[in-house]
Amino acid sequence: MESPQHHKAQSGHFKPVGPLTGRIAVPGDKSISHRALIFSTLAVGKSEINGLLEGEDVLATAAALRAMGAKIEKTGDTWTVHGVGVGGLMQPETALDMGNSGTSTRLLMGLIASHDISATFIGDASLSGRPMGRVIDPLGLMGADIQARMQDDKACLPLTVRGICPAIPLEYRLPVASAQVKSAILLAGLNTPGITRVIEPTPTRDHSETMLKGFGADLSVEVDDNGVRTISLVGEAELKPQSIKVPGDPSSAAFPVVAALLIPESDIVVENIGINPTRAGLFGVLQKMGGDIVFENERRVGGEPVADIHVRHSDLKGIDVPANIAPSMIDEFPILFIAAALATGTTTTSGLHELRVKESDRLSQMAEGLISLGANVTEKEDGLVIQGSDGKPLSGGGNKPAIKTALDHRIAMSFAVAGLTSKAGVTVDDMSPVETSFPGFRDIFLGLSAQ
Numbered sequence: 001m002e003s004p005q006h007h008k009a010q011s012g013h014f015k016p017v018g019p020l021t022g023r024i025a026v027p028g029d030k031s032i033s034h035r036a037l038i039f040s041t042l043a044v045g046k047s048e049i050n051g052l053l054e055g056e057d058v059l060a061t062a063a064a065l066r067a068m069g070a071k072i073e074k075t076g077d078t079w080t081v082h083g084v085g086v087g088g089l090m091q092p093e094t095a096l097d098m099g100n101s102g103t104s105t106r107l108l109m110g111l112i113a114s115h116d117i118s119a120t121f122i123g124d125a126s127l128s129g130r131p132m133g134r135v136i137d138p139l140g141l142m143g144a145d146i147q148a149r150m151q152d153d154k155a156c157l158p159l160t161v162r163g164i165c166p167a168i169p170l171e172y173r174l175p176v177a178s179a180q181v182k183s184a185i186l187l188a189g190l191n192t193p194g195i196t197r198v199i200e201p202t203p204t205r206d207h208s209e210t211m212l213k214g215f216g217a218d219l220s221v222e223v224d225d226n227g228v229r230t231i232s233l234v235g236e237a238e239l240k241p242q243s244i245k246v247p248g249d250p251s252s253a254a255f256p257v258v259a260a261l262l263i264p265e266s267d268i269v270v271e272n273i274g275i276n277p278t279r280a281g282l283f284g285v286l287q288k289m290g291g292d293i294v295f296e297n298e299r300r301v302g303g304e305p306v307a308d309i310h311v312r313h314s315d316l317k318g319i320d321v322p323a324n325i326a327p328s329m330i331d332e333f334p335i336l337f338i339a340a341a342l343a344t345g346t347t348t349t350s351g352l353h354e355l356r357v358k359e360s361d362r363l364s365q366m367a368e369g370l371i372s373l374g375a376n377v378t379e380k381e382d383g384l385v386i387q388g389s390d391g392k393p394l395s396g397g398g399n400k401p402a403i404k405t406a407l408d409h410r411i412a413m414s415f416a417v418a419g420l421t422s423k424a425g426v427t428v429d430d431m432s433p434v435e436t437s438f439p440g441f442r443d444i445f446l447g448l449s450a451q
């Protein structure tokens, strides 16, 4: 019932709306939700999770963990996980269907790599084109045997991981700034004797480190003078069950936040959003562009900083977005590009090669879609240069061909927001991928514009 769906395309039309007003919440953080389920599975005993994102990506992780022996159920608003303990995973009987989810795939590959089991990973057309060599290389060094389909010299799904126990502890310097690769290695390290070390020249989201410490793992982080982080994890860990509250997802909050900045007279609060600095880069960039964004009621929930985000309509100015901020807002560039297209002046982005290997090539999909709506966009190898419209709505238009979303939820949601701020509305060819990360997306916007 909860295995990932492979949907039929469902187009959507988004018309200009009046001011957005009111208070809303968005679903739970996707990164933290995946990790809450995985770490709870590795604890001995019963963990409880509140605020879990019930999007298809997270449900794919849950289904795979069940197939490897975890008992995962929902009662009322609370998810309970009866963990099997580090080293206790069972051999899954069928292939693990990861749907559209890169995080599920790469983290679970790491988990399986140091267990004496094997698993085949399959996924949808988007996921099946994404590069897996970045996890295959370090997990191979730890002793796992991974056989993948090759596509244009790139290792891709379907692939089979044959884990090894005991695996060999690894010291690994990340060649690409990726929290998924870091987390895959740490997960493999949990059931490996000795110390596993990941060296991270550019910091990425640190939820795995924070949560592993919370679950009782012996993990330390050292930061040198150049900001290079070394994460050391003592293996053969024993994790203790936890009670976890998942904050609202800043990557989902990004859509109503940008919509409220762009639509005149809007004034909204998005409640209970994670503002971990390794995730919240977009909000700082929008503030630099002149966006009226205030963090209210700042507090900590389960080790993560959280705030209510108050946003009012603002006249945005284009800026030069520094490349080193990219990891802290890597999933938010599509919606930033919409904001930039309506700002006054030029916005320049760079250092964004990674955007080409997400659910779609987000640089080319966004450039193509924005140009079709009348925006002035230049696509470079590692970023977009966008000449803003000086606040004038993009033309959009009923007879323009639908925007192509290429199975990418963030492209779909970005152009939905573009439609709300356009002259004549925007049609998006397929809104079904939105279910991967933001169930209820449309209703939340309807609520804000109806008030």
Ligand SMILES: O=C(O)C1=C[C@@H](OP(=O)(O)O)[C@@H](O)[C@H](O)C1
Residues within 6 Å of the ligand: 030, 031, 032, 103, 177, 178, 179, 180, 181, 183, 205, 330, 331, 354
């Ligand atoms: O670790 C995670 O939860 C994620 C890391 C990022 O991917 P990369 O590690 O590929 O940058 C991000 O794009 C993804 O949505 C979630």
Ligand SMILES: C=C(OP(=O)(O)O)C(=O)O
Residues within 6 Å of the ligand: 057, 100, 101, 102, 103, 104, 331, 358, 359, 410, 437
């Ligand atoms: C890149 C994303 O997710 P994943 O890598 O898990 O598919 C995303 O949610 O924008």
